[in-house]
Every structure is written in C-alpha cells, then in structure tokens.
Amino acid sequence: MRLNNKVILITGGATGLSGEINGIGGAAARICAKEGAKVLIGDINDEMGQKTANQINEIGGHARYLHLDVTDEDEWVSVYKSIASVEGKLDILVNNAGTGVPNYDPSLTSARNSEEALMVEHITVDGLQSQLKVHAQGVLLGMKHGIPLMRNGLGGSIINVSSIHGIVGTHTVTSYQAAKGAVRQLTKAAAVQYSKENIRVNSIHPGFTKTPLTTELFTNPEILSDRVSQIPLGRFADAEEIAMGILFLASDESSYVTGAELIIDGGVIAQ
Numbered sequence: 570m571r572l573n574n575k576v577i578l579i580t581g582g583a584t585g586l587s588g589e590i591n592g593i594g595g596a597a598a599r600i601c602a603k604e605g606a607k608v609l610i611g612d613i614n615d616e617m618g619q620k621t622a623n624q625i626n627e628i629g630g631h632a633r634y635l636h637l638d639v640t641d642e643d644e645w646v647s648v649y650k651s652i653a654s655v656e657g658k659l660d661i662l663v664n665n666a667g668t669g670v671p672n673y674d675p676s677l678t679s680a681r682n683s684e685e686a687l688m689v690e691h692i693t694v695d696g697l698q699s700q701l702k703v704h705a706q707g708v709l710l711g712m713k714h715g716i717p718l719m720r721n722g723l724g725g726s727i728i729n730v731s732s733i734h735g736i737v738g739t740h741t742v743t744s745y746q747a748a749k750g751a752v753r754q755l756t757k758a759a760a761v762q763y764s765k766e767n768i769r770v771n772s773i774h775p776g777f778t779k780t781p782l783t784t785e786l787f788t789n790p791e792i793l794s795d796r797v798s799q800i801p802l803g804r805f806a807d808a809e810e811i812a813m814g815i816l817f818l819a820s821d822e823s824s825y826v827t828g829a830e831l832i833i834d835g836g837v838i839a840q
C-alpha cells in the first residue's frame with residue numbers, strides 16, 4: 570500500500586472504466602485506489618466520473634466523484650470545501666484535466682489534418698485562450714486553492730500533467746504547446762515557493778498515449794504509423810504506464826523529488 574490513507578484529488582479522472590481504454594487520470598484513479606488512497610475524481614464528465622468512482626468502490630477501493638470544471642475558480646473553492654469537510658485533508662493533487670483538440674483557423678477547416686492549419690500564423694486568439702484556460706488557468710487555480718489545504722497536513726505532492734509538447738516543438742499543436750509549456754513553468758515556480766512547507770511539485774510529460782483523447786491518432790492507420798515512426802520503443806504508451814509515474818511522484822518514494830520533469834515517452838524526445 571504505497572498511498573495508505575492519503576487523500577488524492579485527480580482532475581480529469583473520469584475515464585477510468587474497467588474494460589475500456591482509460592485516460593491517464595482514470596488509470597491513475599484506479600491504481601492509486603489499489604494502493605490505499607482515498608481518491609477524489611474531479612471532472613466535467615459527470616456520468617463517467619460517477620461510474621468510475623462506483624467501480625472503484627465496488628472492488629473495495631475508496632473513491633468519490635465531484636463535479637469540477639477546472640477553469641472555474643468558484644468550483645475549485647467548493648470542491649476543496651467539500652474535501653475539507655468530508656476527508657479533512659488533501660495530501661496529493663494531480664492536475665490532469667485537459668483537452669488535446671487543437672484549435673484550427675476556421676477558414677482552413679478543409680485542411681484539418683494539414684500541418685499548415687496548425688502553424689503559428691494560423692492560430693486564433695480564441696483557440697490559444699481556450700487551451701490556456703483549461704491547462705494553465707486550471708493548473709494554477711488547482712494549486713492556488715489546494716495549497717492551503719495541504720498546509721493543514723504534513724505537506725503534500727502536486728503533480729501537473731504537461732506533455733512532451735511542453736518541452737519540445739512540433740508542427741501540429743501550437744496552442745496546446747503554449748499551454749503545456751505554461752504548466753511546466755508554473756510547476757517550477759510552485760516547487761521553489763512551497764518547498765519549505767514540504768509541498769513537492771513536479772510535472773509529468775507523457776508522449777503518445779492511447780486514451781479516449783487520442784482515439785483519432787491510433788485508429789487512423791496513416792496517423793498512427795507516422796506517430797509510431799517517431800517513437801524509439803515503437804508503440805504508443807497505455808495510460809497505466811503514465812499513471813505509474815504519477816504513483817511514484819504521489820508516494821513518499823519520491824520524497825526528495827521536486828521541480829522535476831518526469832518524461833514518459835518511449836524515447837521520443839531523447840532523439
């Protein structure tokens with residue numbers, strides 16, 4: 570039991586149904602519950618989030634679903650109020666909610682899969698802002714209102730899910746890259762600022778992972794073979810392989826790790 574009695578909030582953790590392709594947050598919810606954590610799932614997909622929590626409880630874990638739109642500050646405040654009154658503390662926060670859908674210039678819709686439509690000169694302000702809102706604003710608000718609750722305990726661990734595209738450039742996801750780069754730097758700011766209170770803050774940088782978000786990538790043979798050709802290990806990750814990194818950073822095994830970037834990408838950006 571690597572997380573015995575720890576309270577963990579995982580945003581974007583709804584996609585954790587057994588027998589289906591899991592998302593990273595859903596897989597982390599199941600794995601952390603098996604390791605003894607009290608798992609709180611915050612998501613906007615209420616139906617799936619509730620089902621995932623129910624399934625975890627049915628197999629002897631402890632999970633509770635809470636509606637949470639990570640872009641909404643008031644919703645964060647009420648989620649943390651609920652955690653303070655029911656679980657009484659917060660040990661671990663996983664800021665995982667996200668959307669990978671690139672925002673295209675509407676005038677280039679016909680070129681949806683062409684690289685041109687995704688390059689800097691075609692990015693719209695709305696597209697950029699919608700990515701920043703979910704990823705950068707969502708992560709900032711989660712930390713802003715979660716840190717005071719962690720402070721009541723013995724410190725804590727915050728894990729922010731960025732991407733390899735928060736580190737290196739690519740042709741296909743410009744706005745997403747700006748947002749994931751912000752997640753990486755927000756992580757380092759918080760790591761430095763809260764280290765004295767034993768609150769560790771790290772980022773995870775998944776590569777190409779089979780999740781509900783990336784169905785188009787791994788079901789379209791042309792896109793799949795293009796992406797796989799970029800991966801030294803020669804395949805996409807399963808969500809569980811990313812979730813194992815989250816488990817490490819959540820547990821006391823990583824007690825000396827803060828401000829770090831855990832890249833789990835089958836070797837893509839080692840090249």
Ligand SMILES: NC(=O)c1ccc[n+]([C@@H]2O[C@H](COP(=O)([O-])OP(=O)(O)OC[C@H]3O[C@@H](n4cnc5c(N)ncnc54)[C@H](O)[C@@H]3O)[C@@H](O)[C@H]2O)c1
Nearest residue numbers: 581584592593613638639665666667732775777778780782
């Ligand atoms: N799948 C990949 O290849 C990959 C690679 C790198 C990074 N990531 C990141 O991993 C994270 C998880 O993505 P995933 O691939 O597991 O997809 P996923 O679709 O399974 O998970 C994303 C979850 O976030 C939720 N969500 C979206 N907007 C939200 C909001 N405003 N408030 C609360 N919840 C919201 C969705 O409902 C969904 O449950 C994302 O941050 C994504 O950018 C994924």
